[in-house]
Amino acid sequence: MNNGSARMGRATVTEVTDEPAGSISRRQFLRTTALLAGGVVAGRAVAGEMTHGGHEMNPAAGQGAMPAAPSLPDGPPMMDHASMGNGASEYGSMIFMEGHHMPTGMVIEPPGSPADHEVDYQVFDIDVRIIEHEILPGVKVHMFAFNGSVPGPVFNVTEGDWIKVNFLNNTEEMHTIHWHGVNVPYTMDGVPMLNQDPVHPGHTFVYRFQAKPAGTHWYHCHWGTPLHMGHGMHGAFIIQRKHERLKEQYPYTREYTLMLEAWDTHFAREEMNGLLEGMKQVNTLMAQGRLDPMTHGFFRSYEEFVAAYKSGKYVPPYLESRSSGIPIRPNFFGINGKAHPATSALRIKKDEWIRVRLINASGESYHLHLHGHDFFWVAQDGHDLPMPLKLNTVHVEPGGTYDIMIHGDNPGYWAFHDHQGSHARNNGIYPGGMVTMLAYEDFEPTYRPAVSVDQ
Numbered sequence: 165m166n167n168g169s170a171r172m173g174r175a176t177v178t179e180v181t182d183e184p185a186g187s188i189s190r191r192q193f194l195r196t197t198a199l200l201a202g203g204v205v206a207g208r209a210v211a212g213e214m215t216h217g218g219h220e221m222n223p224a225a226g227q228g229a230m231p232a233a234p235s236l237p238d239g240p241p242m243m244d245h246a247s248m249g250n251g252a253s254e255y256g257s258m259i260f261m262e263g264h265h266m267p268t269g270m271v272i273e274p275p276g277s278p279a280d281h282e283v284d285y286q287v288f289d290i291d292v293r294i295i296e297h298e299i300l301p302g303v304k305v306h307m308f309a310f311n312g313s314v315p316g317p318v319f320n321v322t323e324g325d326w327i328k329v330n331f332l333n334n335t336e337e338m339h340t341i342h343w344h345g346v347n348v349p350y351t352m353d354g355v356p357m358l359n360q361d362p363v364h365p366g367h368t369f370v371y372r373f374q375a376k377p378a379g380t381h382w383y384h385c386h387w388g389t390p391l392h393m394g395h396g397m398h399g400a401f402i403i404q405r406k407h408e409r410l411k412e413q414y415p416y417t418r419e420y421t422l423m424l425e426a427w428d429t430h431f432a433r434e435e436m437n438g439l440l441e442g443m444k445q446v447n448t449l450m451a452q453g454r455l456d457p458m459t460h461g462f463f464r465s466y467e468e469f470v471a472a473y474k475s476g477k478y479v480p481p482y483l484e485s486r487s488s489g490i491p492i493r494p495n496f497f498g499i500n501g502k503a504h505p506a507t508s509a510l511r512i513k514k515d516e517w518i519r520v521r522l523i524n525a526s527g528e529s530y531h532l533h534l535h536g537h538d539f540f541w542v543a544q545d546g547h548d549l550p551m552p553l554k555l556n557t558v559h560v561e562p563g564g565t566y567d568i569m570i571h572g573d574n575p576g577y578w579a580f581h582d583h584q585g586s587h588a589r590n591n592g593i594y595p596g597g598m599v600t601m602l603a604y605e606d607f608e609p610t611y612r613p614a615v616s617v618d619q
C-alpha cells in the first residue's frame with residue numbers, strides 16, 4: 165500500500181515555517197487534558213496484572229472534559245458538503261475545495277449519526293502523537309501512538325452504547341480511525357478518500373456511532389496503513405454483551421486482551437524520517453492555500469488520475485525509486501507493544517476460567533500454542549462460534565479477532581507462543597518475539613522461570 169504522505173514530500177516549496185500560531189497552546193491544552201484524564205483512566209496494570217493491552221479508555225467526564233476545545237455544536241453538522249461550493253458538493257470532499265485551505269483547530273463533524281441532544285453519548289477524547297516506543301531494552305522506535313501508548317487505549321463499552329470520540333490529530337501527518345468490526349455509519353468508517361477526508365494536522369474529527377455488534381473488535385488508523393496501523397496506531401474495541409451467554413458455559417472471572425504485532429524497525433525509521441522531512445513543507449503550503457490536490461496525489465476519480473498520468477503532469481510514486489518503497493520485513497514481533505521477554509504474563513488461579521481475546525493487528529499469520537492445557541476457541545471476529553472447538557493451537561489471521569477460554573487445571577508456568585519459529589525471535593535471535601506465559605498465581609513452584617535472550 166502506498167503511503168500518501170511520502171508523496172507530499174515531493175512538493176516543491178520555497179520556504180518552511182513553523183506551524184500556525186495557536187497550535188502550540190492547543191497542544192499544551194491536550195497535555196493538560198491528558199493529565200486530568202489520568203485520574204479516571206485506568207493505567208496499565210502493574211506487576212503483570214495485564215487485564216488489557218493498554219490503558220483502559222473511560223468516557224471523558226461529560227462534555228466538560230474538553231473545556232478549551234472548540235465547541236461541538238448540536239444540530240446541523242459543521243461540515244456541510246452540500247453547501248460548500250467549489251465542486252465539493254459533487255465530490256463530498258474538502259480536498260477539492262479551491263485552495264484546500266483547512267486551518268488548524270478545525271472540528272469536523274460528519275453527518276450520519278444522531279446529534280448530541282438526540283441520544284446519550286459516552287464521550288471519549290483520543291489523540292495521536294509521535295512517541296518513542298520501547299519494544300525491548302535497547303530497541304526504541306518512533307511511532308504514531310493513540311494517547312501516547314502502543315497499543316492505544318482499550319475501549320470497553322456495552323452493546324447499544326452511543327459512542328462519541330473526539331479524535332485530535334496532534335502530528336504533522338494525516339490520519340483517520342477505522343472501527344474494525346464495528347458497524348458504524350459509512351461516514352464514520354475512517355477510510356481516507358473512500359468515505360472520509362483524512363484528518364489534517366491540528367484538526368479534530370468527531371466519530372459518533374452505536375456500539376454494535378457485541379464482541380472483540382479493534383480500531384486503527386487507515387492512512388498509510390503499513391506505517392501507521394502496523395507501527396503504533398491500533399487498539400482494542402471491546403463491546404460487552406448485556407447478557408454474556410459464554411459466561412454460563414465458561415464462568416470466567418478475568419479477561420485479557422492481546423494485540424499481536426509485527427514491526428519492521430528499519431522500515432519504520434525510514435518512513436518516519438521521510439515523513440517528518442516533507443510534512444512541514446506540505447502543511448505550510450496547505451495553510452497558505454497553495455497546495456494543489458494533485459501535488460497531494462488526490463484525484464476526483466480514477467479517470468482524472470489516468471488523465472493526469474497520461475498528460476505527464478503527475479508521476480505516480482510507485483514509478484519512482486525512493487526509500488519508502490523498501491519491502492516490509494518485520495524483525496520484531498510482539499504482544500501489546502512488547503516482545504519477549506518484555507511481554508506480560510497471563511495470570512490464572514487453580515480452577516479459574518479466563519477469557520483471552522486475541523487481535524491480529526499486523527499483516528502476518530500466527531499460530532498460538534498453549535502448553536499444558538487445551539482451551540476452547542469460542543468466538544471469531546466478535547461472534548460466538550456455533551460449536552466451540554477444543555484446541556491447543558489457534559490460528560490468528562491478519563485483521564481477525566479470536567476469543568479463547570482457558571481453564572486453570574494444571575498449575576505451573578506454561579509457554580503461550582506463536583509456533584512459527586521466525587516470529588519467536590528478536591531481530592533474528594531466538595528466543596523472543598511473540599512469546600508469553602500462562603502463570604498460576606496460587607501454587608508453590610519447584611522451578612521458577614528465568615530469562616534468556618540468546619540460544
Ligand SMILES: [Cu+2]
Nearest residue numbers: 339385387392
Ligand atoms: Cu495514521
